[in-house]
Amino acid sequence: MTAPPTPAVPDAAIRLTGLQKTYAAAGQVPAKHALKGIDLAIPRGAIFGLLGPNGAGKSTLINILAGLVNKSAGRVEIWGYDQDVNPRQSRAAIGVMPQELNIDPFFTPRASLEVQAGLYGVAPRDRWTDEILALVGLTAQAESYTRQLSGGMKRRLLLAKALVHRPRILVLDEPTAGVDIALRQMLWDNVRALNAQGMTIILTTHYLEEAEEMCDEIAIIDHGTLVVRDRTAALLARADSKTLVIDTGGWAGAVPTLPDGVSIERRADGRLALSYAPVRVQADRVIDSLRGAGVPIVDVVIEQPDLQDVFLSLTGSR
Ligand code: ADP
Ligand code: MG
Numbered sequence: 001m002t003a004p005p006t007p008a009v010p011d012a013a014i015r016l017t018g019l020q021k022t023y024a025a026a027g028q029v030p031a032k033h034a035l036k037g038i039d040l041a042i043p044r045g046a047i048f049g050l051l052g053p054n055g056a057g058k059s060t061l062i063n064i065l066a067g068l069v070n071k072s073a074g075r076v077e078i079w080g081y082d083q084d085v086n087p088r089q090s091r092a093a094i095g096v097m098p099q100e101l102n103i104d105p106f107f108t109p110r111a112s113l114e115v116q117a118g119l120y121g122v123a124p125r126d127r128w129t130d131e132i133l134a135l136v137g138l139t140a141q142a143e144s145y146t147r148q149l150s151g152g153m154k155r156r157l158l159l160a161k162a163l164v165h166r167p168r169i170l171v172l173d174e175p176t177a178g179v180d181i182a183l184r185q186m187l188w189d190n191v192r193a194l195n196a197q198g199m200t201i202i203l204t205t206h207y208l209e210e211a212e213e214m215c216d217e218i219a220i221i222d223h224g225t226l227v228v229r230d231r232t233a234a235l236l237a238r239a240d241s242k243t244l245v246i247d248t249g250g251w252a253g254a255v256p257t258l259p260d261g262v263s264i265e266r267r268a269d270g271r272l273a274l275s276y277a278p279v280r281v282q283a284d285r286v287i288d289s290l291r292g293a294g295v296p297i298v299d300v301v302i303e304q305p306d307l308q309d310v311f312l313s314l315t316g317s318r
Contacts, residue, residue, distance in 0.1 A: 010044070010079055013045075015076075016075070016077075018038075019075070020037055034224050038074070048203070049215030052315070056224070058204040059173055062098075065171060067083070078093050079093035095162035096170075096171045116164045135190060136156040136190065138160065168199065171201075172202070212236070235310055242277075245271050246299070247301075248272060248298060258274065
């Protein structure tokens with residue numbers, strides 16, 4: 001039987017169906033059911049965030065995509081190619097920057113990229129080594145020994161290696177964990193530029209503000225199970241509470257009655273904090289009722305829930 005034809009442009013960059021992974025027991029370490037049946041489609045062109053607490057299974061999932069870990073069950077399609085049916089095409093479609101540094105210390109960055117390109121069967125005339133070196137800011141170090149590079153430069157080289165075969169999908173596993181601000185900025189600039197050229201980006205990160213800022217869509221996994229998957233904005237809206245913090249200029253009158261669903265407290269600094277669910281109550285009604293009660297409004301600050309709140313409420317951990 002031949003494989004079904006693959007669309008030139010698939011509807012999803014990645015499609016996972018019932019993906020499971022059980023690591024076998026080894027010595028004292030018991031078997032671990034690290035992925036318990038993940039169904040997930042990642043749209044083309046997205047910057048997609050894969051979040052979850054430590055040990056959730058993020059790296060396992062990514063390493064399966066990368067072909068570094070064998071899945072135990074389920075289906076993995078990369079750019080429309082079933083990983084088991086079309087291993088070569090599915091591998092060619094994806095580039096992975098792993099969480100662990102795995103760089104040969106005796107190669108120069110240039111040689112590392114050339115070797116990597118060779119592994120992916122990229123013909124010499126199709127290589128773009130110099131452009132990649134420039135992109136990640138390693139042009140000056142192109143001929144240095146990798147063992148002489150700083151940790152940050154090694155991470156840049158990891159990103160560079162993921163790009164040699166011009167993958168349609170770039171996967172970054174905790175790319176900014178423990179890196180300095182300059183490198184983090186460089187990574188995000190690169191990611192945005194590559195995405196603007198049409199590359200689908202999948203990243204895991206511990207930094208929720210970063211995911212909130214970078215990612216169009218987010219999936220949260222916990223204990224090997226997909227907890228939620230939604231557009232970032234929709235996810236934030238799920239934390240269904242907003243707080244209006246009102247500076248009354250020292251007003252000390254009795255706290256007025258407010259519409260149903262609004263709770264009010266006076267903070268230690270004298271400001272009034274009104275919390276409400278935006279799906280049920282509108283901010284202007286809250287403000288109107290304060291005005292109606294004669295409360296002076298000198299200044300208003302809106303405190304929004306952030307991804308951390310959503311994350312905690314869904315996973316119960318940080
Ligand atoms: P994350 O990247 O979300 O922190 P991982 O995918 O690294 O999570 O790990 C998921 C679970 O699988 C953890 O309990 C981890 O200890 C376990 N695990 C990861 N790799 C292995 C391995 N090679 N052998 C056995 N267990 C593993
Ligand atoms: Mg990990």
